[in-house]
Amino acid sequence: MDTLPPGASGDDAAPLSPADLRELYSLMAAVRHLDTSAIAWQRQGIIPGYAPEAGQEAAQVGSGYAVDRTRDFVFPTYREMGVARTLGVDMVAYMSTHKAIWHGGLYDPLESRLAPIQAVVAGSVLHAVGWAHGQTLSRPAGASTEHTTGVALAYFGDGASSQGDVHEAMNFAAVMKAPVVFFVQNNGWAISVPTERQVAGGSVAARAAGYGMPALQIDGDDVVAVVDATRRAFAHARQGNGPVLVEAMTYRRGPHSTSDDPGRYRSLDEEREGAGEDPLERFRQRLLADGIADEEFFAGALAAARAEEEQIRAGLQALTPRPGAEMFDLVFQETTPALQAQAASWRKESEHV
Amino acid sequence: MSSFTLESGTVDTPAASTVLSMQQALNRALDEVLADNPKAVIFGEDCGRLGGVFRITDGLQAKHGEQRVSDTPLAESGILGLSVGLAMAGFHPIPEVQFDGFAYPAINQIVCQIARMNYRSRGRLPMPITLRVPSFGGIRAPEHHGESLEALFAHVPGLKVVSPSDPHEAYHLLKYAAARPDPVIFLEPKSRYWQKGDVAPEHGGPPTGAKVMRPGRHLTLVAWGAMVARCLQVADLAAEDGIDVEVLDLRWLKPIDAEALAASVRKTRRAVVVHEAPLTSGLGAEVAQLITQGCFDTLKAPVERVTGFDVPYPSGDLEDEYIPNIDRILFGIQRVLEYRRG
Numbered sequence: 001m002d003t004l005p006p007g008a009s010g011d012d013a014a015p016l017s018p019a020d021l022r023e024l025y026s027l028m029a030a031v032r033h034l035d036t037s038a039i040a041w042q043r044q045g046i047i048p049g050y051a052p053e054a055g056q057e058a059a060q061v062g063s064g065y066a067v068d069r070t071r072d073f074v075f076p077t078y079r080e081m082g083v084a085r086t087l088g089v090d091m092v093a094y095m096s097t098h099k100a101i102w103h104g105g106l107y108d109p110l111e112s113r114l115a116p117i118q119a120v121v122a123g124s125v126l127h128a129v130g131w132a133h134g135q136t137l138s139r140p141a142g143a144s145t146e147h148t149t150g151v152a153l154a155y156f157g158d159g160a161s162s163q164g165d166v167h168e169a170m171n172f173a174a175v176m177k178a179p180v181v182f183f184v185q186n187n188g189w190a191i192s193v194p195t196e197r198q199v200a201g202g203s204v205a206a207r208a209a210g211y212g213m214p215a216l217q218i219d220g221d222d223v224v225a226v227v228d229a230t231r232r233a234f235a236h237a238r239q240g241n242g243p244v245l246v247e248a249m250t251y252r253r254g255p256h257s258t259s260d261d262p263g264r265y266r267s268l269d270e271e272r273e274g275a276g277e278d279p280l281e282r283f284r285q286r287l288l289a290d291g292i293a294d295e296e297f298f299a300g301a302l303a304a305a306r307a308e309e310e311q312i313r314a315g316l317q318a319l320t321p322r323p324g325a326e327m328f329d330l331v332f333q334e335t336t337p338a339l340q341a342q343a344a345s346w347r348k349e350s351e352h353v
Numbered sequence: 354m355s356s357f358t359l360e361s362g363t364v365d366t367p368a369a370s371t372v373l374s375m376q377q378a379l380n381r382a383l384d385e386v387l388a389d390n391p392k393a394v395i396f397g398e399d400c401g402r403l404g405g406v407f408r409i410t411d412g413l414q415a416k417h418g419e420q421r422v423s424d425t426p427l428a429e430s431g432i433l434g435l436s437v438g439l440a441m442a443g444f445h446p447i448p449e450v451q452f453d454g455f456a457y458p459a460i461n462q463i464v465c466q467i468a469r470m471n472y473r474s475r476g477r478l479p480m481p482i483t484l485r486v487p488s489f490g491g492i493r494a495p496e497h498h499g500e501s502l503e504a505l506f507a508h509v510p511g512l513k514v515v516s517p518s519d520p521h522e523a524y525h526l527l528k529y530a531a532a533r534p535d536p537v538i539f540l541e542p543k544s545r546y547w548q549k550g551d552v553a554p555e556h557g558g559p560p561t562g563a564k565v566m567r568p569g570r571h572l573t574l575v576a577w578g579a580m581v582a583r584c585l586q587v588a589d590l591a592a593e594d595g596i597d598v599e600v601l602d603l604r605w606l607k608p609i610d611a612e613a614l615a616a617s618v619r620k621t622r623r624a625v626v627v628h629e630a631p632l633t634s635g636l637g638a639e640v641a642q643l644i645t646q647g648c649f650d651t652l653k654a655p656v657e658r659v660t661g662f663d664v665p666y667p668s669g670d671l672e673d674e675y676i677p678n679i680d681r682i683l684f685g686i687q688r689v690l691e692y693r694r695g
Contacts (some may be wrong), residue, residue, distance in 0.1 A: 109474050116470070
């Protein structure tokens with residue numbers, strides 16, 4: 001499905017150079033390696049839990065690649081590690097949420113342009129609309145929209161698309177013509193429930209028509225297609241035309257989380273069949289065939305991914321719990337007497353431990 | 354980190370005051386907030402052209418423009434979720450939910466998002482949101498148009514809760530709330546919207562903490578919102594029988610001014626908490642505990658509560674039976690005055 005009007009232009013729709021393509025591969029390789037390692041870290045007891053994303057590298061890296069960090073803002077759920085890495089977020093700070101150091105992560109959302117991680121999956125979709133509406137309100141009267149408007153990129157999945165907030169968000173955004181790109185990673189599964197038991201109407205993209213919003217349903221395992229679609233969507237929204245929905249069809253190859261047992265709801269054969277070709281391997285073959293990268297490049301990308309993963313692991317292992325006082329200090333901008341009293345009492349009582 | 358300092362107030366002398374209804378006082382406060390703070394934006398269902406079903410935002414869109422005061426689609430979660438994103442973009446949202454009962458569809462955004470974003474982001478994404486909620490009963494409204502949500506909101510970490518009792522308080526508390534860097538749930542007693550009173554340009558005391566609305570010696574009536582006026586009526590009636598009642602307007606339901614509570618009850622040695630909300634786990638229990646903690650040695654009787662009942666909010670015809678009335682409050686006073694140990 002492609003109901004996005006043609007004619008989107010500007011940097012957002014510029015073609016990818018060979019250097020861009022190699023960078024995309026390196027990012028996907030780094031994300032794959034880090035994802036695989038994070039599962040191992042959970043098994044090794046370095047982190048208590050993790051939400052794997054193997055198979056979604058193309059969707060995440062490709063969409064994140066379209067973001068202009070000088071003006072756009074990204075609203076993730078809890079399975080957007082690949083997006084975070086693509087945006088250049090401090091990955092130790094990002095992974096700290098999986099180490100149970102601080103809900104939302106330790107990265108700075110304003111500097112990184114990535115809102116805090118959170119688990120009420122449709123909640124942040126409305127935040128994206130509010131932030132995007134703020135860009136519209138901030139625009140001086142009569143100013144050109146092109147190259148001035150920040151676009152909000154809202155991530156959610158097929159499961160979250162069942163929640164009312166997603167529908168309220170789409171309606172609000174369309175009514176307000178807010179510059180939002182709704183980026184759906186339809187990975188086939190909402191924990192144990194497959195898309196056909198989750199999404200009525202055939203697809204999430206099909207719903208966009210009801211809100212008068214253009215939509216693109218794309219091969220989410222083809223990173224080039226994802227970059228292209230997201231850039232087109234950004235260009236459309238940036239030019240003041242309102243929101244766009246992109247539904248990237250992909251597959252969650254592993255469990256929902258490190259606590260999940262997919263064997264209870266699908267067989268390995270079904271998994272292999274549903275997953276299709278590995279997006280990383282598929283892109284590698286394409287780069288080889290097009291003469292854009294060679295084996296030496298791929299070996300280098302893997303080595304860089306390994307080195308990066310080791311650094312992140314070391315950083316994560318060195319990361320100690322935040323001081324307990326922060327529990328009280330960060331609730332409000334202006335604290336309250338009751339909180340101060342509770343903090344004082346906590347300090348007094350914990351000194352005996 | 355700054356602190357929300359609680360300073361209790363007393364009855365202040367209005368200087369060059371104007372007589373306004375609470376609706377007019379709130380409208381004036383919002384007008385001034387919009388004029389003073391270019392980042393303040395007002396929105397909700399029917400807030401724009403109509404001026405809100407209670408006309409609290411009357412004329413504000415015409416004066417400040419459609420960007421600053423706007424109508425939203427009919428979806429409370431959407432309105433509050435929009436507020437979060439706007440706050441993240443540096444705005445000071447002042448959303449309205451049309452009636453208290455319609456805050457329920459937005460609970461997820463209020464509790465899981467607005468209340469936590471400052472914490473979740475380690476202070477990088479403050480939520481300077483003032484959520485206006487026409488609250489409580491007393492206007493014979495249909496179901497879901499009269500609810501007392503204060504205990505629910507006060508229980509949520511990350512939220513502050515305030516309720517004005519008269520036009521003067523409404524004007525100053527709303528201006529103060531809208532200048533805070535944290536989320537404030539502003540509970541407007543809709544049964545008092547049309548009551549007039551003196552509104553002085555200066556508050557005459559701090560807009561934080563509780564406020565003694567009437568000093569007295571024999572017992573303290575603790576109330577907030579619409580119940581303050583009723584308690585003042587009760588105090589007048591009790592005075593005819595020689596009972597000198599102090600009326601304390603709690604104003605801030607979170608943070609609660611525990612010192613003002615203790616100071617008042619250490620003086621009177623008896624207390625009755627009056628609220629419209631159901632009894633069980635209501636805010637009266639919290640107030641009673643704070644009084645017990647602050648005044649156990651001086652209390653002459655257990656703290657009494659006169660409240661709504663543990664029933665779904667009843668239809669208009671039963672409303673007068675549900676909301677604490679003068680007789681029930683007088684019985685509460687009698688119970689604490691006649692209490693004898695063992």
